[in-house]
Amino acid sequence: MSMDITRRNFVKSTAIAMATAAAAGSVAGMVGCAPRVNEPINGDSTTKTLAVCRFCGCGCGVIVEVRNNKVVSVYGDPENDSNRGLNCVKGYYLSKILYAEDRLTKPLIREDNSLKGTDEGFREATWTEALDLVAEKLRETWKADKSRLAFWGSGQQPIVEGYAQAKFWKAGLLSNNIDPNARLCMASAVVGFMNVFQTDEPAGCYADIDDADVFITWGANMAEAHPMLYSRVMTRKISNPDVKHYDVTTLGTRTSATADKVIMFGNNGDLAITNCIAHYLIENETYDKQFVADHLQFKSGTENIGNAYEDGYDKSEIGQAVDATQSITFEEYAERLKPYTYEYASQISGASVEDIQELYELFANPNIKITSFWTMGVNQHNRGTWVNHNLHNIHLLSGHYCKPGDGGFSLTGQPSACGTAREVGTFCHRLPADLVVANEAHRRFSEAVWNLPEGYLDEIKTPGFHTTKIFRELSNGNIDFLWTAHNNWAQSMSNLTRFLGRGAEDKRGIFDAFIVVSEVYPTISTKYANVVLPAAMWVEREGQFGNGERRTAVFEKAVDPPGDAMWDLWMLMEIAKRVLNGETIDGEDAFDRLFGQWYDKDAGEFKFGTQREVCSSIWEEYRTFSNPTLNERAAAINTEKKLKMEGKQLAPYEEYIYNHGMTWPVREVDGKWLPTKWRFSYGPQEEGYDQIGIEMYGDKGLRKDISFYKSADHRPSVVFRPWEPPAEIPDDEYPFVLCTGRLLEHWHTGSMTRRVPALNTALPEALLDMNAADMEELGIKDGDRVKVISRWGECEITASSAGRTKPREKYLFAPFFAEETLINLVQQEMYCPLSKEPDYKKTCVRIEKVGA
């Protein structure tokens, strides 16, 4: 298939493309007629393919240039509407991630278990040996005790791969012990969206930036973690000097450095500040009365929920009650807010009364457009779900929602946390497309799409182990089989002292479990593997990512994987066919029932000639979840149970290539597929409004022409969520508050970016950013090695006051990209009791100079 890259506006985009191609070291094909995807450029053997950046949730489109089966350059795709032609420095060097010398190219089998935790003790194996062994161990565990197996996936897993994985786990193994690393970054946002709107993901889009009058970043170092979106924010700011940016944060960052106003807080003060804003909106009658009357309902929920100190927390009385809510009146909600005066919010948070009042006045002003961005500071929080609630609350009460430039936007960290983890539903409690295992109608609908007998999925009506639970039970010796892919858990999980078996004697189950790691490079995780499966990386196969603005995009296969490395989807099929061997569903071979339409198990190959066709065919089944009319049985359930599955409608596969990505819901109008940029906001579909969705399910004529048609009674829930303290409070023994996160040059655990020489030169070492006064008090100089010690563990790192981040006294920042530092040895394992997302932002520690 060939697609015209420059189908639209070639002339307009040429300037950018020329500049970027030149910058990336190639001008091939940039002169003359429009270059075409997958077709040789006249005069040389260069081909160009369409792709999406491998790194963050911005989801920047890129064009990949290939010569002699090697990626020679990558540059921004001018026609991907998420980035329109530019990248950050990581994207600039994307081609290099494929070619570090230590790529894994052969399956490895651990022969010496006493060397687990090291790179030693492996032998190279054939695929048949490795797959037989993995399948034997999985089947053995499955037959013996299904609760003792788990798969840990990722927001970096391409969409159809995640879909097939979830189908194998949920329908094939009838197990809910599958969870993604997105649990570590977006779970609090997800539970917030689901509780408030009953549908996941932001209503707005990146184009909101172009219209906003005020930006508020809440717990978001966007300047480093979302580089190209921040470029767009700065574009809006310099084009209009009246546009203001408020940074609400616990830590001075590069984002704070460019903000017009920085509001520094601590002690979970975000909960108090947001409730304070809500309080005065009501007290001063500056809330949007018609918006409240037309759109909202009010609730309260379980409070005083404590923290998950014990492994059994989720099953405790309070642990089981955390999700419960009750309807309350608007007046009762107002009453609950009354304690949240400026003085009280200031006292709790440390922010000044004047600063909180200034924030309130923004929301009280109906004549400005406010775009709030939030990310890990909000989500990785022991009350992360509650803060998400409160941010939605103040936007909803004030009517600042769902209009261009005016709304709350939860930023995503991984390239397909939305597209795969959240939309496919590779979580322990989910099914595809916002469906959950605990809901009977949702199971019936999924059975219909998957062609399973009615009631077949009732065996998985109870959610399985979430991420921290998986690793807690692994350490407890209660997991016998763990398979991980597209992540590096041995570096990214919290409390690694426990989870890597370096702590208590009775928490060393990691050494007994059979662990399978699908990977492209050696990582700390592969050191703990019993089998390493070498995987095709990024554009070595075709895949799909869904980014932070609901944009689904395809990356084409550009080159072959090295050595014996294989497509993850092939590995999955080969393992599934072995494990399901002899099993039946409804009298039919179980593997064939689930995967036979795509894979010939006897031939050991896909039933299509190209990966494009394989992906397209899987996509078509996945797409049925959001296009129920494609399946008669599903359509009937959708209608009868009012599931409104079209709320997340997806287009045929080829549309995503042709259009360089599209934001869902995608609607068919007069034979053309049109994206939606502003969900729930009525207006012409052609302009990106949710016309079709509202005409299908919503109401017209309501305040601001908005209709929240996916919400119960079409009314999002404003739930009162009080202030409650962090899991750890600084004391004499552990006086510092440690925050970890990403920096621009390296992505997550650095397994890709640290292998790019230019990026490693740029940022070769993880530093502990400290306040100069703290360093002086402790007799620590720049460059000194220090120990970071918490209740959970300790690590060594180099101290710095150079100021990339500027912590206040008694606050610290360290990035988590450095394997040799392994800062997560120190991190607490407490999580938000609702979302089960760990808090990586405020473990209490002390600092000791090494050798002092």
Next chain:
Amino acid sequence: MGAGKYIAGIAAVLVAAEAAGSVVAGSSSELLRPPGIQSEADFIARCIKCGKCIEACPYAALHVAGPLNGSAAGTPCIDAREQACRLCADFPCVAACPTDALRDVNKRSDPHMGYARIDEEVCIAYKGYRCEVCYRVCPLIDEAITLDFQSMERDDIHTKFIPTISKHDCTGCGLCVERCAVSEPYVPIRIVTLAEQAKEQTRS
């Protein structure tokens, strides 16, 4: 490791050769000197090539200028791309200097070894990529290097984040040169040393 040293060796030879050229041209060396240098002339007059500053540097950032440097051979210098000066709080190199060739530095912002200069043609920040590595690694971030936000022609969603160097505040430590993420066709940031500045002034 071996390759790294080999490349470093080549770099050193190139630096030396460049310096030698300037010697031939009849002017003094343009080498990047340790912190505490007051001027190239003052430094050359006082430096007795004892090597004590080189021994004192905890980062091994100081090297002996090679024989191709004419009269500057044997004096201390820095190859910033290989290892920049890290502006130690107690400046052990300055403390070790027996002749006050290096002197009068007490805090991180005191030294003036030179200032950084960016080649706008090669720097990718000038093309709109979000890079600015030099800015974020600068020990005097937001002082010696700031960001200037410039709109891009025919592009309504991107801004250039231009690293902008304050000649007055830049110490010339060279950490921006060491860390620059671009090396093709060459590293677009370099330190204009005191000697070079003196020569530029003479020319103008």
